[in-house]
Amino acid sequence: MQLEGDRASWRGGWVGAPQSVDGSRLHRVAFRTRVDLATTPTSLPIRISADSRYVLWVNGREIGRGPVRGQPYRWTFDSYDIAPDLTVGVNVVAVLVTFYGSENAIWQRSRAVDGLGTRAALVVDAPSDQPGLSTGGDWLAQPLDAWSTTPARGLLGALPIEILDQRLLNDAWKTAPAASAGFAPVGSAHATHPGSSRRSRPPVYPYGALRPRGMAPLEGAVVSPDVARVTRPGPVDEHTPVDTVHRALSAAAQWRDEQGPEQSTGPADPILWTFDFGRVLSGFVEFDFEAPEGTVLDLAYLERSFDPSKTRYLPVAGARVIASGGRGRFRALETNGLRIVAVLATPPLRGAVTIQQLRVHEHLYPISGGASYSSSDADLERLWRAGRRTVHLNSVDAFTDCPTREQRAWVGDAVVHTAVQLVANEDWRLIERHLEMSDSPRPDGMLPMSVAGDIESAGRYSIPDWSLHWLHAVWLYARTSKRAEFIRARLPTAERMLTWFEQYMTPDGVLTDVPEWAIIDWSSVFTTGKSAILTALWTRGLAEFAELSEWVGNHGNARRASNLVARITPAFECFWDSDRQLYVDHIVDGCQQPAVSQAANAAAIVAGVVPPDRLEPIVLRLTDEDALVTRGWNSASPTVPLDRKIQDRADGVQRVDWDVNRQIVRAEPFFSSVVHEAVAKAGRADLIPGLLRRWLTFLEDGYDTFGECWEWGTPAHGWSSTPTSDLVRHVLGIRPQDLPRDAYLIEPVPGQADWTTADVPTHRGLLSVEVRGSHLRVDAPLPVVIKTWDGQSVERAAGTHRIDLATGALVTSVPEPRATTGRTEGRT
Structure with missing residues (x-):
């Protein structure tokens, strides 16, 4: 049995519940x-999609979940072969479809006003010899009223809180040969706009021609907690599920923890369990329990131990389960990031309540292939692994900022995820998916700050520098993957975005008064007036656009961008403070302001606007710990409390709380990737191992991930993961040579460790490097250029080579190329 390919015509049409449902609210429909079957087939492929999300079962076994997030006008489908789960006789294919109603961090509502796009819908396509499997007249549906939710609360209430009343749910609908009462033939979900002809088969508005998801299914291990404790917190006022647990946790802080049996002792005695997994996980929370009918179990998901004095940025994530009586099981429909699960059973309790086998089923994009890093310096190895783990937790159907609070697909954050994936995962399809999904410009050409969710849908203000970081990610991917056609498709958006900045260019060639939210990172930097940081990042973007355009044959665009760079370079001198021998952050009303940051000077270096004789002196100043100060607009300082900082931000006040004339503001972990790039470009990559050790501060109390900022923020933030890529690209010096030539540079820093080995993905397979003392061993699937410690460039064809880095002497050479992994076009 076959489907005729991803772009074949669909036999199935979009269908919905025959009963009326409120499309403005979250609702779930069972199909x-x-x-x-007289005999079981060897293959039975299907295609499936839904709005907003689906869970697919065959004969009661879960087959998959989807579709991946995306804009509604370029929606996707998933493919499965369900033959292994079929038997002779009656087989039941069941799908639960969730329609979120209100937009959230991972879902963007279509702009349809009626019909398709305004309520839960499903489409399934199957081979012609199984017509009943394609969505149509043989399908039955019923809205399920067992679920509800509470309204989202701001950015930290990013996903719906699942409320499940199991008294209203009978899971037999997934497996029973005959449908229960309430199921009725599906209704056709069709487009209602003029000219639609009431079409329901794809392609149809608002989803268009459904696209294949184009990347691997999410997966992960089932993880049990390290520690489980039970506490009796005393009376707790009931609020929303998560707030109720937070209040219980606050009360429990005054009570003694008990290590005894995990069950309550009386009907008026609330009981609170906490399950600590020892590290941040991301996936579906699930547990078995036994409780009398009507027992309410409230869950809160925490990223660290609860502190009642620190609740400003507390994740608003959790669930509520109402027991049907006796033994029960809960598996969340939404993924969440957490370290701790707190479960509260509140009165009235009609008997004992027991929780068993609480666990998290991780749901992440897989790490494929043999990428690795090991070193005699255990700290460097820990840093490489922690960065990969942090990005892994933020790699799902997009690159996300954090699993515990938002799960949004931020456009600029992903430049770090991209750099890490390129050196630590042989599967690069998620990179392409995120770059393409982020290629969603506003009418004026600027990219949204976050895509495929509530922020893009609302058309809110953007972060101008995030669009520039997106372009840098495109450039990084181009140099590594050599995927010219994919890159060519991104360049029109890049051109419009870069042109957007020109309206803020002064006659002398720098950017001034750029509106919207120039975050840079959370450090206390200034971008008002003439901005050194934004001008430098824009210049880097123009140079990278010129390089990409020249590569794909757009020579006119390349010349225009290069001419702009040539115009900006001398103009950038206006930011040079000759007394401090550094670039200032900004100029207001023609006067240099005294604030100086790592961000401004590093951005200037990577933009190529710094004269060569200044490079090393600037880098030495930027890495002088005695001159650096950590300050952030969102964090307290020795002189200004957090509440005042928050109020200042709301009032548009940027209060200087450091010695602005002597100190340099340190970049937070995100922009440190640019700082390290600048250090390497200045020829001082030998400083980077020492700089990276600052990230060790995150790896305490069991955490194996990097936090958002030096002094506050989430404990697993993808944008902080630069050590993984920096150890490979700058310390071992393994990186693509340039766009035109398909070769790699290898330029190890001397004295980094007694020995270091790495297996680094390339679009032709793994490139293996081992450095022991001054001896380098390279096993390369493509040509390499080795930079020795005495300044030589040694070129070698694909193969295995041994070279003395101190002298450039060839120790052993085996020029025959090794077998490759068979990857084509940068994909596994």
Whole structure:
């Protein structure tokens, strides 16, 4: 049995519940059909999609979940072969479809006003010899009223809180040969706009021609907690599920923890369990329990131990389960990031309540292939692994900022994720997916700050520098993957975005008064007036656009961008403070302001606007710990409390609380990737191992991930993961040579460790490097250029080579190329 390919015509049409549902609210609809078989097929492929999300079962076994997030006008489908789960006789195919109603961090509502796009809908396509499996007249549906939710609260209430009343749910609908009462033939979900002809088969507005998801299914291990404790917190006022647990946790802080049996002792005695997994996880929370009918179990997901004095940035994530009586099981429909699960059973309790086998089923994009890093310096190895783990937790159907609070697909954050994935995962399809999904410009050409969710849908202000970081990620991917056609498709957006900045260019060639939210990172930097940081990042973007355009044959665009760079370079001198021998952050009303940051000077270096004789002196100043100060607009300082900082931000006040004439503001972990790039470009990559050790401060109390900022923020933030890529690209010096030539540079820093080995993905397979003392061993699937410690460039064809880095002497050479992994076009 075959489907005719991803772009074949669909036999199935979009269908919905025959009953009326409120499309403005979260609702879930159960769909099912029967497949009667005289013999089991060797293959039975199907295609499936839904709005907003689906869970697919065959004969009660979960097959998959989807679709991946995206803009509604370029929606995707998933493919499965369900033959292994079929048997002779009656088979039940069941699908639960969730329609979120209100936009959230991972879902963007279509702009349809009626019909398709305004309520839960499903489409399934199957081979012609199984017509009943394609969505149509053989399918039945029923809205399920067992679920509800509470309204989202701001950015930290990013996903709906699942409230499940199991008294209203009978899971037999997934497996029973005959449908229960309440199921009725599905209704056609069709487009209602003029000219639609009431079409329901793809392609149809608002989803267009459904696209294949184009990347691997999410997966992960089932993880049990390290520590489980039970506490009796005393009376707790009932609020929303998560707030109720937070209040219980606050009360429990005054009570003695008990290590005894995990069950309550009386009907008026609330009981609170906490399950600590010892590290941040991301996936579906699930547990078995036993409780009398009507027992309310409230869950809160925490990223660290609860502190009642620190609740400003507390994740608003959790669930509520109402027991049907006796033994029960809960598996969340939404993924969440957490370290601790707190479960509260509140009165009235009609008997004992027991929780068993609480666990998290991780749901992440897989790490594929043999990428690795090891070193005699255990700290460097820990840093490489922690960065990969942090990005892994933020790699799902997009690159996200953090698993515990938001799960949004931020456009600029992903430049770090991209750099890490390129050196630590042989599967690069998620990179392409995120770059393409982020290629969603506003009418004026600027990219949204976050895509495929509530922020993009609302058309809110953007972060101008995030669009520039997106372009840098495109440039990084181009140099590594050599995927010219994919890159060519991104360049029109890049051109419009870069042109957007020109309206803020002064006659002398620098950017001034750029509106919207120039975050840079959370450090206390200034971008008002003439901005050194934004001008430098824009200049880097123009130079990278010129390089990409020249590569794909757009020579006119390349010349125009290069001419702009040539115009900006001398103009950038206006930011040079000759007394401090550094670039200032900004100029207001023609006067240099005294604030100086790592961000401004590093951005200037990577933009190529710094004269060569200044490079090393600037880098030495930027890395002088005695001159650096950590300050952030969102964090307290020795002189200004956090509440005052927050109020200042709301009032548009940027208060200087450091010695602005003597100190340099340190970049937070995100922009440190630019700082390290600048250090390497200045020829001082030998400083980077020492700079990276600052990240060790995150790896305490069991955490194996990097936090958002030096002094506050989430404990697993993808944008902080630069050590993983920096150890490979700057310390071992393994990176693509340039765009035109398909070769790699290898330029190890001397004295980094007694020995270091790495296996680094390339679009032709793994490139293996081992450095022991001054001896370098390279096993390369493509040509390499080795930079020795005495300044030589040694070129070698694909193969295995041994070279003395101190002298450039060839120790052993085996020029025959090794077998490659068979990857094509940068994909596994």
